[in-house]
Amino acid sequence: xxxAPDTEGRSGGGLARYVVSKLGGALTSLLLVILLGFFLFRxxxxxxxxxxTRGRAVSADQIAELRERFGLDLPLWQQFxxxxxxxxxxxxxxxxxxxxxxxxxxxxRFWPTVLLAGTSTVxxxxxxxxxxxxxxxxxxxxxxxTATGVSLTLWSVPTxxxxxxxLMVFGVxxxxxxxxxxxxxxxxxxxxPGLLPYVLDVxxxxxxxxxxxxxxxxxxxQMVMRSxxxxxxxxxxxxxxxxxxxxxxxxxxxxxxxxxMLPTVTLIFLHLGLVVSGAIMVETVFxxxxxxxxxYQALDVPDLxxxxxxxxxxxxxxxxxxxxxxLLYRFLxxxxxxx
Amino acid sequence: xTATQSPGAIAWTRRRTxxxxxxxxxxxxxxxxxxLGVLVLIAVLALAAPLLTDQAGLxxxxxxxxxLEPPSMQHWLGTDENGRSVLLLTWWGARIxxxxxxxxxxxxxxxxTLVGILAAHFGxxxxxxxxxxxxxxxxxxxxxxxxxxxxxxxxxLGTIVLAIGLTAWxxxxxxxxxxxxxxxxxxxxxxAKALGAGHGHLIGSHVLPGVLPLVFANTTLAVASAxxxxxxxxxxxxxDPTLVSWGAMLxxxxxxxxxxxxxxxxxxxxxxxxxxxVLAFTLCGRALxxxxxxxxxxxx
Numbered sequence: 001x002x003x004a005p006d007t008e009g010r011s012g013g014g015l016a017r018y019v020v021s022k023l024g025g026a027l028t029s030l031l032l033v034i035l036l037g038f039f040l041f042r043x044x045x046x047x048x049x050x051x052x053t054r055g056r057a058v059s060a061d062q063i064a065e066l067r068e069r070f071g072l073d074l075p076l077w078q079q080f081x082x083x084x085x086x087x088x089x090x091x092x093x094x095x096x097x098x099x100x101x102x103x104x105x106x107x108x109r110f111w112p113t114v115l116l117a118g119t120s121t122v123x124x125x126x127x128x129x130x131x132x133x134x135x136x137x138x139x140x141x142x143x144x145x146t147a148t149g150v151s152l153t154l155w156s157v158p159t160x161x162x163x164x165x166x167l168m169v170f171g172v173x174x175x176x177x178x179x180x181x182x183x184x185x186x187x188x189x190x191x192x193p194g195l196l197p198y199v200l201d202v203x204x205x206x207x208x209x210x211x212x213x214x215x216x217x218x219x220x221x222q223m224v225m226r227s228x229x230x231x232x233x234x235x236x237x238x239x240x241x242x243x244x245x246x247x248x249x250x251x252x253x254x255x256x257x258x259x260x261m262l263p264t265v266t267l268i269f270l271h272l273g274l275v276v277s278g279a280i281m282v283e284t285v286f287x288x289x290x291x292x293x294x295x296y297q298a299l300d301v302p303d304l305x306x307x308x309x310x311x312x313x314x315x316x317x318x319x320x321x322x323x324x325x326x327l328l329y330r331f332l333x334x335x336x337x338x339x
Numbered sequence: 340x341t342a343t344q345s346p347g348a349i350a351w352t353r354r355r356t357x358x359x360x361x362x363x364x365x366x367x368x369x370x371x372x373x374x375l376g377v378l379v380l381i382a383v384l385a386l387a388a389p390l391l392t393d394q395a396g397l398x399x400x401x402x403x404x405x406x407l408e409p410p411s412m413q414h415w416l417g418t419d420e421n422g423r424s425v426l427l428l429t430w431w432g433a434r435i436x437x438x439x440x441x442x443x444x445x446x447x448x449x450x451x452t453l454v455g456i457l458a459a460h461f462g463x464x465x466x467x468x469x470x471x472x473x474x475x476x477x478x479x480x481x482x483x484x485x486x487x488x489x490x491x492x493x494x495x496l497g498t499i500v501l502a503i504g505l506t507a508w509x510x511x512x513x514x515x516x517x518x519x520x521x522x523x524x525x526x527x528x529x530x531a532k533a534l535g536a537g538h539g540h541l542i543g544s545h546v547l548p549g550v551l552p553l554v555f556a557n558t559t560l561a562v563a564s565a566x567x568x569x570x571x572x573x574x575x576x577x578x579d580p581t582l583v584s585w586g587a588m589l590x591x592x593x594x595x596x597x598x599x600x601x602x603x604x605x606x607x608x609x610x611x612x613x614x615x616x617v618l619a620f621t622l623c624g625r626a627l628x629x630x631x632x633x634x635x636x637x638x639x
Contacts, residue, residue, distance in 0.1 A: 028471065029478055156563065158570050158574075160574050161570075183599070281571060295486065300576065302490050307487065318478055
């Protein structure tokens, strides 16, 4: 990744200094996210109330009332201080559309997104590592060329379009293909009571959105796994392992793959931001009741307090994931630790 | 022969030779050539749209066909929810999608190159501050930021371009910074400095020519992601509602029940358009990278 860790590590300050500097960086980013959240949604629109009531007939009284409700009649610095302390306490304001605290809405929609993004990431990582390993071990083979071609093509496919196609073919059904999967939501209204039917129902609803996300994100893991294994393949220790008479697949599994896994492992955390973006599209297409759908629904109104809240939560989560990636990289790779 | 040539002419000859070598090396990459061919074809078609087709067909009030009609001899790709020809919409949509993709890329690559060169050239506090900002933009999910930007600004083409441009530049900045550092470590830069070259001259005549080829390769890859970003933002309803783009077509396909009605002819053309353009730019970019980065050119 970045060149910053190298220069910081070289000064020999050790682990503590590294952790402190990374922690400081993440806190700065978090502060910038909060600042941006304030300026983007309160200052940039000029008059947020006008943005929210765009295209609607609203009386002057209603505008004045809205203004008071969002504290827009206060001086800017007062608004900022209120906002800052609110965010620190976990208070993200009140949604304009739902008339409920934004933090409650986000908490409700949080787990469906974690379920969707988490399952997809796990599957995409497994698929990517497997394909990447096979491609690199026999680079130039037909398998390698096919796998690389397929993932390059899927990488060029807009997530939402793939979702629409999946929805039409396997949800609604086209021609001889019957609709096999639910077209939206996370549960059906007619599920029998009990835990097992509930889990199966959710899993049934999860299939199409999950396949869509995996198809789009597995490519990056495959590419990175392939290229980092290719880097390793010339290494002396592999020649040594082979010279010992180890079987080819043992050399691969015990020696080459574990070393090549490093970049992939940190990439998982770095790319969670992309997964979040993908989730917005997939949730919109499949009406999956997560943070992405919440964002999409807030766009139409537009519900600025809600959008501000989801922005802070989504961006903040990615900052946290990046911090984990940095620390993990340092922890996993002794070469970074020693240099 | 060198004694009679002016320095400018020498540099010109050298660049032309370098370009010729690069081109012959690019030509040997089949995938890159295919990508380039497809791009040229699509660009010609998009530019020729007003000559070969009638824009009046995009007018909802003048549509005569039924809504969501399947493909027929009269409408090769069927019709949309207003009875307009999907073929015509896709053709004209290419213009907006490509225009936004290219404009956003110019903006993002411009910002990225400027930030990268300034950070590497001036170093110290400037570099620290600029890279801090770059890292921040690299971390914040760009789609989320682009959504936020296009919500608060007035909806339209300019906003989409701005939203993509302002969120996509950090990768270019990092790349350019690394390359500038490599270029500035070379002895001829030191010589120029010793001869009293100013910052402007150093950057303009020495650093920029060394960095530009890489920027160019990066640009083709950036267009690919900008085209996807445009379609995504339009699909979310953040584009200009009066203009036809591929993303906007897919949005109306979803909103008007083309998906649940099984109107595949309305979904496939704009989507395949996006995939084709993005794949073509990606193939070109990868081929260019191989040409410019000798490490990748080896037997692998």
